[in-house]
Amino acid sequence: MYGGELISENKDFPWVVLILGQISRTYSKMCSGSVIAPRWVLTAAHCMMNGEQNIPINMLTIDVYYRLNAFKRYEVETAYKHPKFSFGKKDMQDLGLIRTRYAIESTSVGVVWTSIKYPNSSxxxxxxxxxxxxxxxxxxxxxxxxxxxxxxxxxxxxxxxxxxxxxxxxxxxxxxxxxxxxxxxxxxxxxxxxxxxxxxxxxxxxxxxxxxxxxxxxxxxxDADWIHSMIAGEYSSHDVRAAGILSLTLPLICILMMIW
Structure with missing residues (x-):
């Protein structure tokens, strides 16, 4: 975040992760994401792409940082773009889910908003x-x-x-x-x-x-319904509730600059 406050010890947001997509030997596309279940990361669909081309699954990795320069890397097993995602269109649903090969070791997960109201607080x-x-x-x-x-x-x-x-x-x-x-x-x-x-x-x-x-x-x-349909079958009701995704009913939006 340009001009943002540095978080050197990541105790409050251990579920916010770095996503890397290797484009060449010397360049990787960099994005961020949120762990919302043990093997699932929520991000933007365009983070899985190099222009209009998909980045190969074996070229994607998830880095979980505990503090500056201290992280654990996870391989990606599968990646999904929202079914209504359309690259470059005004009405594209720019949501993506990444499933890691192994469960992510994190003390907590991000909880998804369940209200249909537009947020009005800071x-x-x-x-x-x-x-x-x-x-x-x-x-x-x-x-x-x-x-x-x-x-x-x-x-x-x-x-x-x-x-x-x-x-x-x-x-x-x-x-x-x-x-x-x-x-x-x-x-x-x-x-x-x-x-x-x-x-x-x-x-x-x-x-x-x-x-x-x-x-x-x-x-x-x-899009809470889509997230639930992708993730819920993999975990018990208790696991899904703990991840905050069982009763999601809201399509939420977070805008992101396509600058990478």
Whole structure:
């Protein structure tokens, strides 16, 4: 998160993870995600793609950080994009689920929002994206950071989406917000995940985070029914309740910049 507060000891959000998609020997696409069940990570569908092409499953990994430079890597077994996902379309459902080969060792999981109401309180966004400027000769060291934000009112946000694809909108000034690597990261309101970072609508500049003057960041609302249908059969009712996904009834939205 550009300009965000660094989380050096990840005790409060151990379920927020880094997703890497190897594109070449020297370059990997970087996204963020949320562990919502022992083997399931919620993220943005476009995080599984290199442009319009799918990233091979064996090129995807999940890194769970415990503190700076200390993490455990998990291989990916399968990955799913929302059935209504359509790359580059205004009404795309930019949601994805990744299933790891083995259960993720985490003390907790993210709990998904279950209300159909548009969040109206102050919320927190967090991810492993760039926290500041990185020059060509520097190497980005992944670190979790967070920012407290206020959401655009629903009547202003509605101009950016269709009824079939509701979004949550965040107004950003001076680039203080999601950056490269924050796609798929969660927005948390009232201690629940209400959406995943999807894309941005830029103001009078279309350059990288920290450079544009103003922007509206779009978070894709969660489709609780879809998540439940994908995950519930794998666990007992107790396990699913513990993961906070048994009675999900809400499509939530978290907008994310497609900058990677």
């Amino acid at each position: 919320c927190t966004i967090l991810g492993y994206g760039l926290k500041g400027r990185v020059t060509k000769n520097e190497t980005h060291v992944p670190s979790l950071s967070k920012i407290k934000v206020n959401l655009l009112p629903i009547n202003m946000c509605q101009s950016f989406y269709t009824m079939d694809n509701p979004l949550i909108c965040l107004f950003v000034v001076d680039g203080m917000g999601p950056c490269t690597g924050d796609s798929g990261s969660p927005m948390i309101c009232e201690n629940k995940i209400v959406g995943v970072c999807s894309r941005a609508v830029f103001g009078n500049s279309k350059t990288a985070c920290g450079v544009y003057d103003v922007a509206v960041i779009l978070y894709q609302r969660i």
